[in-house]
Amino acid sequence: MISTLETKAVVGRRVEFAYYRDQDTYLPGIITAITEDPASLRIRLDGARSNLAVRPDYEGLRYLDEIAPVPALPMGRFHPAAGHFDDNTYAGVAVCQFEDEDIILATANPAAARAALAAYFKAQNMNPDHNRHDPDRLELAWVVFEWQPEDAECPWLMDFAQEGDDMAIQIHYLPA
Template sequence: MTASTLEDKAVTGRRVEYRVHRSVNDDRADVYVPGIVTKTQTAANGTLLAWVRLDGGRSSLALPADYDGLRYLDQIVNVPELPMGRFEPGSQHPGFDYAYDGVLVVEFEEGDLAAVTADRSKAEAVVATYLREVHGIDDESDISEQLGDLIEGWKVFEWEPEDAECAWLMNPASEGDDHAVHVYYLPV
């Protein structure tokens, strides 16, 4: 593509598809993930960069506008603003990919767990199941001991800005606070 064609294609709001490579040992075809150009920028070396946020993501990738794994689509729309502030967690949010009997569980980088429920027996069931299925713990006395360490409390989940170290934080709250949810927390 020529520079003028790139400048016409790489515009804020342009819908794109980004190629995600499979591993070398995977004979399936690469896949394309939809996204949007959030901004463009000329790098110090004169290269036109397209900042691309993949759908469902919270940070943008800085890609050379002529990157061969980037398909420009015809549609140009307003760039959706990232949600900020408090939210009630659901399985559509990053990190909340485990649920048992309708109760979400999130594991933090340090290994702490939180079960989002006001029902202690459901929290114990989901945490025990999580420890068995995800961590492979089969010693029931070890699981029972860990369940005894569950701490009941109110928390709020709050989005972090784009490119923050993590997408959201869980912070202390009180019953009745805006978007506060009841959790059972298992510290490491």
């Protein structure tokens, strides 16, 4: 006999998910896949690009009545928002430091970029006088951001571009 839980755990079913520590805040999402491993459901929360692995009987999972087609994972070029930089926002500007220590500031405004850089340095306990990040080397650059497949090492990549390139935006860039 098939349990009620097994009939509810179907690809495309809308769900609400709460992280273990925050059982009062439920986030909407959708079941994107069912696998045979111990965490058998893959759930993509609305607005996210990656799946969570969740047991079908997880106490922070609510099954909703709606079943819909699973939306395609966004791919291609996009304009970033603060959340795309892991919510690293300083002085109102999204900031990302790459593994090679280059820093990008998602603004074309020089004053906003400098304020965000100063706030970032302070939050990270970085002293620009004692490292490779000289704020006077901050430069305006045209770039494009492009989503990568879900299993890629990084969710998105940034490439330098030219004004007029499709989806290009201006940011401030500080090479290490």
